[in-house]
Amino acid sequence: xxxxxFTPEEQKKFDAEIAEILSHYPADRKSAAMxxxxxxxxxxxxxxxxxxxxxxxxxLGVTPERAYEVASFYVMYxxxxxxxxxxxxxxxxxxxxxxxxxxxxxxxxxLGLKAGESNERFFLRETECLAxxxxxxxxxxxxxxxxxxxxxxVDAIFDKLP
Amino acid sequence: xxxxxxxxxxxxxxxxxxxxxxxxxxKRGGYKxxxxxxxxxxxxxxxxxxxxxxxxxxxxxxPTGLKWxxxxxxSPKPKYLAVxxxxxxxxxxxDRYILENDPHMMLEGxxxxxxxxxxxxxxxxxxxxxxxxxxxxxxxxxxxxAAGIFGKxxxxxxxxxxxxxxxxxxxxxxxxxxxxLESLEGKKGWPRLKPPFPAVVGLFGCPxxxxxxxxxxxxxxxxxxxxxxxxxxxxxxxxGTRLVCLSGTVNRPGVYEVPxxxxxxxxxxxDKYGRGLPAGxxxxxxxxxxxxxxxxxxxxxxxxxxxxxxxxxxxxxxSGGVIVMDDTTCMVRSLWRVARxxxxxxxxxxxxxxxxxxxxxxxxxxxxxxxxEPGDVEILSNVASSIAPYxxxxxxxxxxxxxxxxxxxxxxxxxxxxxEFEAHIREHRCPFGDKPWGAFGEWS
Numbered sequence: 377x378x379x380x381x382f383t384p385e386e387q388k389k390f391d392a393e394i395a396e397i398l399s400h401y402p403a404d405r406k407s408a409a410m411x412x413x414x415x416x417x418x419x420x421x422x423x424x425x426x427x428x429x430x431x432x433x434x435x436l437g438v439t440p441e442r443a444y445e446v447a448s449f450y451v452m453y454x455x456x457x458x459x460x461x462x463x464x465x466x467x468x469x470x471x472x473x474x475x476x477x478x479x480x481x482x483x484x485x486x487l488g489l490k491a492g493e494s495n496e497r498f499f500l501r502e503t504e505c506l507a508x509x510x511x512x513x514x515x516x517x518x519x520x521x522x523x524x525x526x527x528x529x530v531d532a533i534f535d536k537l538p
Numbered sequence: 539x540x541x542x543x544x545x546x547x548x549x550x551x552x553x554x555x556x557x558x559x560x561x562x563x564x565k566r567g568g569y570k571x572x573x574x575x576x577x578x579x580x581x582x583x584x585x586x587x588x589x590x591x592x593x594x595x596x597x598x599x600x601p602t603g604l605k606w607x608x609x610x611x612x613s614p615k616p617k618y619l620a621v622x623x624x625x626x627x628x629x630x631x632x633d634r635y636i637l638e639n640d641p642h643m644m645l646e647g648x649x650x651x652x653x654x655x656x657x658x659x660x661x662x663x664x665x666x667x668x669x670x671x672x673x674x675x676x677x678x679x680x681x682x683x684a685a686g687i688f689g690k691x692x693x694x695x696x697x698x699x700x701x702x703x704x705x706x707x708x709x710x711x712x713x714x715x716x717x718x719l720e721s722l723e724g725k726k727g728w729p730r731l732k733p734p735f736p737a738v739v740g741l742f743g744c745p746x747x748x749x750x751x752x753x754x755x756x757x758x759x760x761x762x763x764x765x766x767x768x769x770x771x772x773x774x775x776x777x778g779t780r781l782v783c784l785s786g787t788v789n790r791p792g793v794y795e796v797p798x799x800x801x802x803x804x805x806x807x808x809d810k811y812g813r814g815l816p817a818g819x820x821x822x823x824x825x826x827x828x829x830x831x832x833x834x835x836x837x838x839x840x841x842x843x844x845x846x847x848x849x850x851x852x853x854x855x856x857s858g859g860v861i862v863m864d865d866t867t868c869m870v871r872s873l874w875r876v877a878r879x880x881x882x883x884x885x886x887x888x889x890x891x892x893x894x895x896x897x898x899x900x901x902x903x904x905x906x907x908x909x910x911e912p913g914d915v916e917i918l919s920n921v922a923s924s925i926a927p928y929x930x931x932x933x934x935x936x937x938x939x940x941x942x943x944x945x946x947x948x949x950x951x952x953x954x955x956x957x958e959f960e961a962h963i964r965e966h967r968c969p970f971g972d973k974p975w976g977a978f979g980e981w982s
Contacts, residue, residue: 400661400702402616405742410724411707415666436724449726449885450707452666464667468628469829469875470785470861475981482981504710504879506667507631509785509859510792513981519669526980 381427386420394435407438410446414453423454451503458499461537464516465491467502470509479513479525486534542770546795547759547779548752552639558674560681563642569687571758575650576695583654587757590765591777596622596713596750597828597857599776599845602757606747608737609655615744619652619660620722620736623675623751624706624713626665627828628879629859632781632793633751637664637671640755641678645701647754649687650761652699655747659700663718666706675703710883714938715748717885728887729938750857752781772798773844782843786862787819787978788812802826802839806862816978819864823954827856829876830943832928832950852929853950866976868969869955870962873947874902880944888936894925895944906974910963915956922948 382390393416394409401408413436417428424447426440433443447453454462465483467476480502484490489500508514511523515530522533551557551566563569575583588603609617621644625633636644648660662679664672679701682688690698709727711717717727719741740746756778760768769777780798785791788806790813796805802824806812815821823833826843832853841847848855863872881895901918904910926934926942928949934941952959961969968974976982 400700402742405723408722408724408742411721412704415705415707446724446726450666450709452706452708467875468879469825469872470629470791472871472875473786473861473863473867473975474979475975477975478981504882505626505628507625507634507665509629509631509861510783512785512791513979516667519667521667521669 378427381425381431382420390416390420398435406436407442409436410438410443411450414443414447418453422460423457425457459494459497461497461517462499462501463487464501464503464506466504466506466508466512466514468505468509471505471512471514474512476513479515479530482527482530483515486530540771540773540797540799542767544771544779544797547771548636548640548643548755548781549793549795552635557639558641558678560642560678560685563640567762568642568758569646569649569693571761572646572649572653572687573693574761576653576693580654580656583650583761586765587654587760590760590768591772591775592753592756592760592768593776593845594750595752595756595781595858597627597854599855602749602753605737605749606651606655608735609745609747610738611656613745616659616742617655617657618741618744618746619648619655619657620715620718620741620746620748621648621660621662621751621754622713622715622718622748623662623664623668623671624710624718625668625751625857626710626713626883627830627857627859628876629783629785629825629828629861630857631783631785632858634668634671635781635793636751636755637668637675641675642682643755643758644675644751645678645682645687647749647757648701649682649692649699650757651747651749651754653692653697657747658698660702661722661741662701662703663712663722664703664705665712666708668705672703672705679703709885710879711885711938711940714940717938718748719746726885728885729940731937773842773846775846776844780843780858782858782860784812784860784862786825786860787815787864787867787976788862789814789816796843798844799842801842802834802860805843805860806839812862815862815864819866819976821862822865822867823863823869825859825861825863825947826851827854828859829861829879830854830939830946831856831859832946833954835954864976864978866970866973866978868906868974869951869958870902870906871968871970871974873951874899874906876947877902877944880940884940884944888938888941890925890935891941891944894921894941897921898925898944898948905959905962906968908962908965908967910959910966912963914963915952915959918948918959919952922952 514523716730926945
C-alpha cells in the first residue's frame with residue numbers, strides 16, 4: 377500500500393480550504409482555482425507530489441496533465457522535493473550593482489552548494505528580481521524576505537534557521 | 539503645468555504606525571472618496587476620472603478613464619476588475635509599499651472602479667513572492683467586508699462587491715494583462731493576441747478592466763479632492779503625482795513620490811531624493827522606466843520623468859523604475875543581467891522571443907567572459923532586431939511586449955556603448971576585470 381498523501385489533519389485542512397477557494401470562482405469555472413489550489417498543496421506537502429497533482433486536478437475537474445502543465449510553468453512550484461529551505465538570491469541589475477554576485481558567491485561557499493543545487497537542507501538558486509531594488513541586495517528563504525543585506529546579517533539569518 | 543501645490547498623496551502615511559488598518563485609514567479621511575463617488579452615476583464617475591487626467595501607472599501610461607469607458611455597458615455578461623500587483627520588472631518596487639503601508643487606499647479605488655464599471659467581482663493578482671503584502675491586503679479586505687464596504691451592500695447601497703487576492707507563482711510574464719487573465723483562469727501565463735482587448739473579452743470571456751495597484755490607489759483622491767485638483771497636480775496630459783523607484787549606484791535609493799515635472803537630475807542628485815552618487819563616481823547611464831526602457835546618457839537627464847517628455851528621447855517612463863549605473867559599471871555585464879532576465883521570463887509562445895532571448899544571453903555571456911569573436915556584436919544586433927526592430931518602440935514580432943522589452947535594452951546599449959562591447963572582444967577579457975560593478979556597498 378502506498379502511503380496516504382495527507383494525514384487526517386492535512387486532509388481536513390485541504391478539503392476546507394479547497395471549498396473556500398472554489399467559492400471565489402463561478403461554478404462553471406472551477407479550473408480557475410488552479411494556482412491557489414497548487415499553492416495549498418505545496419503549503420501542506422512542501423512540494424507537488426504526482427498524487428497531489430492528481431487530487432487537485434480531480435477537485436478542479438481537469439486532467440492531471442493540465443495540472444502538471446500549469447505547475448511546470450511557474451518557478452515557485454516544486455515538482456521535485458527541494459531542500460527544507462529554498463534560498464532565492466536576486467542577482468538582477470539593481471542588486472548586482474550593490475554586490476549581489478559576491479553575496480551569492482559567499483552563500484555558495486557557506487552552504488557548500490552551487491546556485492541551482494539542492495541538498496536535504498537547502499535549495500540555493502539565483503532568482504530574477506524580488507522587488508527590493510531600493511534595498512539591495514536581497515534574498516528570500518521560502519517565503520521570508522530579507523533585504524539590505526550585509527555579511528553579518530546573512531550570517532545571523534542562517535544561524536537562526538531551525 | 540501644475541496648478542495645484544504638490545503634496546504626497548499616495549505615500550503620505552507610509553511608515554506611520556498601523557497605517558495599513560481601516561481605523562488609521564479612516565482617520566485620514568479614508569473611504570470619503572467612495573462616499574462621494576456613490577453620489578454620482580457610473581457615467582459621471584468615469585467622466586471625473588477622465589477629467590482628472592489619471593494615466594495608468596503599470597507601464598503603458600494609458601488614460602484610465604478612457605480605458606474604463608471601453609467596457610460595453612449593455613453586455614449581458616458579468617464584468618470583472620483585475621488588479622495588477624504582479625510587480626516583477628527589475629527596477630520597479632513601488633506597489634509593494636502601497637500594499638504594505640496602505641492597502642485600503644487601493645481597496646477604495648477598487649470599490650469606486652467596480653461601482654463605475656458594474657463589476658461585482660474583483661481579483662487582486664499579486665506576485666507570488668509577496669507574502670507580507672498578500673497578508674496585509676487580505677487583512678484589509680476582511681476589514682472592508684466587516685465594515686460593509688465589500689459584500690452585499692456597499693456602504694448601505696444596494697450594490698454587491700466581492701474581492702479576492704490571488705497569488706501568482708513566479709512568472710514575470712503574468713504582469714502582462716492578458717497573461718495575467720490566463721493565469722487568473724488557472725492556466726500558464728501565455729499572453730493572448732489583441733484585439734479583442736480585455737475591456738471587451740477578458741476574464742472568462744467577459745468584459746474586464748485590468749488596472750495597476752498604484753492606478754487604483756490614485757482613484758480615491760480624484761473624488762476626495764476633485765478631478766480639477768488632481769489634474770492640477772500634474773502636467774497638461776498627465777494628472778496627479780508619481781511614485782518613482784530609484785535604485786542602482788546612488789546614495790539613497792528608495793521609492794519617492796514626486797511631482798510629474800521632476801527631472802531625472804533632481805531625482806538622482808537632490809537632497810530630498812537620491813543625494814547623488816558616492817564620492818568620485820559619475821553617472822554613466824540611467825534606465826528611466828524599468829529594465830526594458832532604453833537607457834539615457836548623462837547629458838539627457840534634465841528632462842521630466844513624465845510619459846510624454848521621456849518618449850521624446852525614444853524611451854519610456856514605464857513603471858517608474860529608475861536604475862542608475864555609475865562610471866565603474868561594465869555595460870556588457872549589465873546588459874547580460876538584463877538579457878538573462880528576459881530569457882528566463884519568456885513564456886516560450888513566440889519563436890523570436892523563445893529562441894532570441896537565450897541567444898542574446900549566450901552571446902553576451904561569451905563577450906563578457908572574453909570569448910567573443912569579431913562579428914558577435916553584429917549577430918547580437920541582428921538577433922535583437924529579429925525579436926523587435928528599433929526604432930520605433932512597440933512594433934516587435936511577438937504577441938506581447940516582452941519581446942520588445944527584451945530587444946530594446948540590447949539596441950540601446952549597443953547604440954550608446956558599442957565601443958565597450960568591441961573592447962571586450964578585442965582584448966579577450968572584461969576591461970573592468972573582476973570588478974564589473976565597481977566597489978559599492980559592503981559586498982564589494
